[in-house]
Amino acid sequence: MNEFKRTPKPRVSELPIAAIIPEPGNSKYYFTGDWRSVRPVINKDKCTGCSLCWVYCPDTAIIKVEGGKYDVDLNYCKGCGICAEECPVKAITMVEEGED
Amino acid sequence: MKEMFEVRWHGRGGQGAVTAAELSVYAAIEEGKYAQAFPSFGPERRGAPVVAFSRFSDKPILIRSDIYNPDMIIVLDPTLIKNVNVMEGLKANGIAIVNTSKPAEDIIKRYNFPGNIKLGVVNATRIAMDILRMPIVNTAMLGSFVKATGIVNLETIINVVKRRFRGAAGEKNAEAVRRAYNETVFVGGDG
Amino acid sequence: MGMECAAAAALAAKLAMVDVIAAYPITPQTHIAETLSEYVANGELDAEYINAESEHSAISACIGAAATGARVFTATCGQGLALMHELLPIAAGWRLPIVMVNTNRSLSPNLNIWGDQSDSMASRDCGWIQFFAENAQELFDLVIMAFRIAEDERVQLPVMVNAKGFYCTHVIEPLIILDQEEVEKFLPPKKIQKYALNPNNPTTWGCVAFPDVQTEIRKQWDDALRNSIKVIREVFKEYGSLFGRNYDIIETYRMEDAEVGLLLMGYACGTCRVAVDTLREEGEKVGMIKLRVFRPFPFDDLAAASKNLKAIGVFDEAISVGGVGGPLFGEVRSALYSLERRPKVLGFIQGIGGRDIKVDDFIRAYYEIKSVLSGEKRIENDFMFLQVRE
Numbered sequence: 001m002n003e004f005k006r007t008p009k010p011r012v013s014e015l016p017i018a019a020i021i022p023e024p025g026n027s028k029y030y031f032t033g034d035w036r037s038v039r040p041v042i043n044k045d046k047c048t049g050c051s052l053c054w055v056y057c058p059d060t061a062i063i064k065v066e067g068g069k070y071d072v073d074l075n076y077c078k079g080c081g082i083c084a085e086e087c088p089v090k091a092i093t094m095v096e097e098g099e100d
Numbered sequence: 101m102k103e104m105f106e107v108r109w110h111g112r113g114g115q116g117a118v119t120a121a122e123l124s125v126y127a128a129i130e131e132g133k134y135a136q137a138f139p140s141f142g143p144e145r146r147g148a149p150v151v152a153f154s155r156f157s158d159k160p161i162l163i164r165s166d167i168y169n170p171d172m173i174i175v176l177d178p179t180l181i182k183n184v185n186v187m188e189g190l191k192a193n194g195i196a197i198v199n200t201s202k203p204a205e206d207i208i209k210r211y212n213f214p215g216n217i218k219l220g221v222v223n224a225t226r227i228a229m230d231i232l233r234m235p236i237v238n239t240a241m242l243g244s245f246v247k248a249t250g251i252v253n254l255e256t257i258i259n260v261v262k263r264r265f266r267g268a269a270g271e272k273n274a275e276a277v278r279r280a281y282n283e284t285v286f287v288g289g290d291g
Numbered sequence: 292m293g294m295e296c297a298a299a300a301a302l303a304a305k306l307a308m309v310d311v312i313a314a315y316p317i318t319p320q321t322h323i324a325e326t327l328s329e330y331v332a333n334g335e336l337d338a339e340y341i342n343a344e345s346e347h348s349a350i351s352a353c354i355g356a357a358a359t360g361a362r363v364f365t366a367t368c369g370q371g372l373a374l375m376h377e378l379l380p381i382a383a384g385w386r387l388p389i390v391m392v393n394t395n396r397s398l399s400p401n402l403n404i405w406g407d408q409s410d411s412m413a414s415r416d417c418g419w420i421q422f423f424a425e426n427a428q429e430l431f432d433l434v435i436m437a438f439r440i441a442e443d444e445r446v447q448l449p450v451m452v453n454a455k456g457f458y459c460t461h462v463i464e465p466l467i468i469l470d471q472e473e474v475e476k477f478l479p480p481k482k483i484q485k486y487a488l489n490p491n492n493p494t495t496w497g498c499v500a501f502p503d504v505q506t507e508i509r510k511q512w513d514d515a516l517r518n519s520i521k522v523i524r525e526v527f528k529e530y531g532s533l534f535g536r537n538y539d540i541i542e543t544y545r546m547e548d549a550e551v552g553l554l555l556m557g558y559a560c561g562t563c564r565v566a567v568d569t570l571r572e573e574g575e576k577v578g579m580i581k582l583r584v585f586r587p588f589p590f591d592d593l594a595a596a597s598k599n600l601k602a603i604g605v606f607d608e609a610i611s612v613g614g615v616g617g618p619l620f621g622e623v624r625s626a627l628y629s630l631e632r633r634p635k636v637l638g639f640i641q642g643i644g645g646r647d648i649k650v651d652d653f654i655r656a657y658y659e660i661k662s663v664l665s666g667e668k669r670i671e672n673d674f675m676f677l678q679v680r681e
Contacts, residue, residue: 011680019401034183035112035147037235078147097179122463129293129465136464141319141405141457141645162561164426164458166647 032059036079038094040072046091053083053092103159105251106167109152109241110186111176116238119264120176121152123238124245127252127260134161149184156251174245175199176224176237181211192216193289197244199224199237204287218289220248222280231276239265239273243280254281292468296427297322297460299468300366300392300452303434305336306474307390310361310481313341313352317371318404319456320394324366346371350378357387357449358496360483362438365389368456369396372410376417382449383418384512385496386484388441389449391419392434395557395608396456397644405645406456408557409609411585412618418512420450420519421586423556428466429583430454432536435469439478440526446519447484453585455558455608457645469534477533520587538583541592545571546578551660552597552634554580554623555606559641559648563606566653577657585619590626597627600634604660606653606677608642616640616674624673637663638674646678 016022042053049068061077062070072083084092107124111117118139125137133156140151153167172195175186181198190196197220198207204221213219222244224237239261246254258277262270294302301323304312312331314324330336339356343349346367357363367375372393382389393411397403411421420440424430430452437450454460469477486494500508524540531537545567546552553563560581570577580596580603582589597603605624607617615621620638627633639656642648656677662668 009680013681032148034179035149037112037147037177037179125463126293134465135293136462138457138462141461161464162564163650164462164558164561165649168649 031075033061033073033075033077036077037097038079038081039074039077039097040079040081040083040092041095042069042071042083043091043093044069044071046089048089048091050088052086052088056082056086058082103157104161104163105156105172105249106170107154107156107172107174107245108167108170109154109174109176110180110184111150111152111238112180113148113150115176116236117150117176118152120174120238120241120245121154123242123257123260123264124252125154125156127256128156130260131252131256133158133251136161136164140166149180170194172196172245172249174241176241178202178207187211187213187217190214190217194218195220195248195289197222197241197248197284199241201226204285208287215288218248218286220244220284220286222284224276224280227276227279227283231272231279240276240280243277243282244284246277247281247284248286254278293463293465294427294468295322295461295463296430296454297394298326299427299431299466300434300454300460301326301330302468303431304364304390304392305330306469306471307362307364307435307438307478308336308475308481309338309364309390311339311341311353311356311363312365313343313349313356313363314365314367315343315346315349315371317346317368317396319396319406319460320366320368320371320392322460323392323394327364346374347378350375350382353389353391354378354382354385354387355488357382357389358385358488360481360487362442362481363387363389364391366392366394368394369404369410370399372414373398376414379414379417379419381497383516384508386447386512386515387449388438388447390434390437390441391449391451392430393451393453394456394460395453403644404456406458406558407608407643407645408453408455408618409643411451411453412607412609412611414451415586415618418448418516419586420446420448420516420523420584422450422452422584423582424452424454424459425558425560425581426459426466427462427464428536429538430459431466431468432530432534432538433583435474435477436526436530436538440519440523442479442482443519443522443526446515446522448516448519453557455642459558467536473534477530516587518587520584520589523584523587539592540582540584540589541596542581542583543596544579544581546580546596548576549578550576550601551657551664552578552580552600552603553606553653553657554582554603554619556582556585556619557608559606559608562648562650563653566650566657569650570654570657575657582619588622588626593623593626594630597630597634599632602635602637602660602664603627604656605636605638606656607638607640608648610640610643610676616672620674635660635664636673637670639677640674641677643676643678652677 125135128135224240605620
């Protein structure tokens with residue numbers, strides 16, 4: 001898992017004026033995936049590529065992969081389970097994050 | 101108890117780490133001790149790592165800063181350890197308690213725990229699932245806390261737990277406390 | 292018993308049997324507002340709880356209610372207090388005995404929910420009595436005493452009890468509470484003031500005042516706030532004799548033979564005491580001066596506490612941006628200026644936005660003071676940010 005890229009303790013001299021953040025979209029560097037206690041597993045054989053999981057994911061943590069199917073971006077997935085709930089063919093199961 | 105005993109609790113938002121710290125403090129106050137509990141202040145979302153603190157002393161506690169060198173850390177969720185440095189600042193010869201299904205030696209090796217601490221392990225998740233049917237381990241961890249430190253009596257913790265969770269829930273949580281107390285095993289340290 | 296600071300504040304308001312609470316939630320005041328609304332909802336407190344749509348409306352409702360003679364309580368902090376700002380002088384200038392707990396929260400920017408004194412300091416000229424509480428016990432006691440002081444005929448001014456956000460709201464610790472009987476004996480019976488808004492006896496409040504009278508109106512108000520110090524002292528004394536907890540306007544710790552005093556307000560006093568003990572063990576002659584009352588400014592008590600000192604370090608948890616330093620520092624220095632033997636006064640800013648204040652911070656500051664005294668060092672404008680990465 002990548003390290004969260006930011007300077008957690010900037011110096012006065014390093015701050016942009018008014019502490020404005022000049023880099024757009026840098027929340028993508030904040031991996032919220034380590035908050036999970038369960039994660040979705042998508043069965044590619046069952047997946048029909050309907051994209052409902054992608055539509056419903058509140059976190060843009062479902063990504064399109066080859067073959068028109070979908071998979072989970074574990075860097076951001078918080079394990080809310082909405083994708084599993086919405087999948088019309090029950091291709092998604094929620095699995096406990098073990099200690100491993 | 102030595103001058104001041106400081107504990108840091110590690111959990112995820114929604115697991116009850118803050119409540120556990122609070123209940124340990126209510127118990128100590130009930131026994132006439134001085135104690136202080138506070139969460140790592142801030143907005144807490146379900147699942148995000150959270151930290152709570154409790155201090156115990158026989159004398160009035162004047163200090164009101166964060167705890168940097170705890171005497172003890174308690175980890176409610178083992179999946180935290182790879183993301184959060186739970187050992188940070190733990191005093192040499194300190195105590196760590198981890199909720200895990202693995203044996204203590206495993207934990208020490210995998211996470212490179214320092215050799216001079218005493219490690220207690222308990223499968224609090226299993227206890228909670230068996231008794232409460234939910235993986236909420238905070239009350240079970242209180243049982244481990246008592247076993248590790250003896251700062252408060254088991255019965256006082258049980259009373260406090262029963263007051264917080266009324267009726268059947270109180271009884272069940274009390275059972276979880278007792279079972280964790282019995283099942284926590286320790287390795288290392290001065291014994 | 293063990294209680295959360297915020298819960299203790301709410302309990303104090305409940306025991307005072309307030310009639311009206313108008314509030315808007317804002318972290319970290321929320322536990323106070325929530326606890327009080329629970330008391331009202333379950334009938335434990337017979338009061339009107341107004342869920343105002345903003346803090347501006349909340350304080351307006353408080354003013355309206357207090358003007359009719361109701362006993363009123365509210366709580367807020369940070370941006371909430373700032374949103375109330377235009378009405379705070381009205382609450383005070385109209386001589387309304389409203390009691391507010393302000394859970395000291397940092398003013399934006401940036402969005403910071405944690406505690407510092409910038410919010411109450413930004414309102415220091417609004418004419419309210421201002422106390423600073425160190426812990427749950429003090430918060431509880433000060434809120435109860437606030438009602439007594441505010442409603443005293445010689446005072447009739449609103450009281451803001453400040454408690455550092457999180458460090459003095461969300462901490463659970465032991466305290467001794469009073470029971471309803473004790474509070475009822477201590478607080479005056481509720482009384483409707485002479486000119487209260489009442490259709491049967493109409494009065495006009497806050498009318499236009501031309502330049503030829505505004506000065507006199509201000510002076511009357513300033514006199515009242517200044518003179519309230521006598522009543523505060525009286526009430527503190529009576530509380531002590533009734534309940535055994537003696538509060539002074541200024542409290543000193545190990546100052547008997549001190550050469551340097553560390554002066555501050557609020558929650559960090561506890562940690563400062565530990566620093567003083569540590570320094571004393573090293574043979575340093577240092578003590579702590581704790582201000583419990585910030586408004587009215589305690590000139591005499593401060594002068595008495597500062598006698599024979601070589602230096603005072605004043606600790607602010609706010610900065611008067613572009614001003615003479617921390618707000619408390621500026622005021623203390625000004626108040627001590629006319630003393631024949633003035634101690635060197637140095638200011639230290641710490642705890643901004645909830646940054647933890649450690650024992651070490653006080654110790655560092657102490658050694659800064661020492662090196663200034665010995666001539667080794669000069670601090671520009673006599674104040675510095677103690678915890679900053681330049």
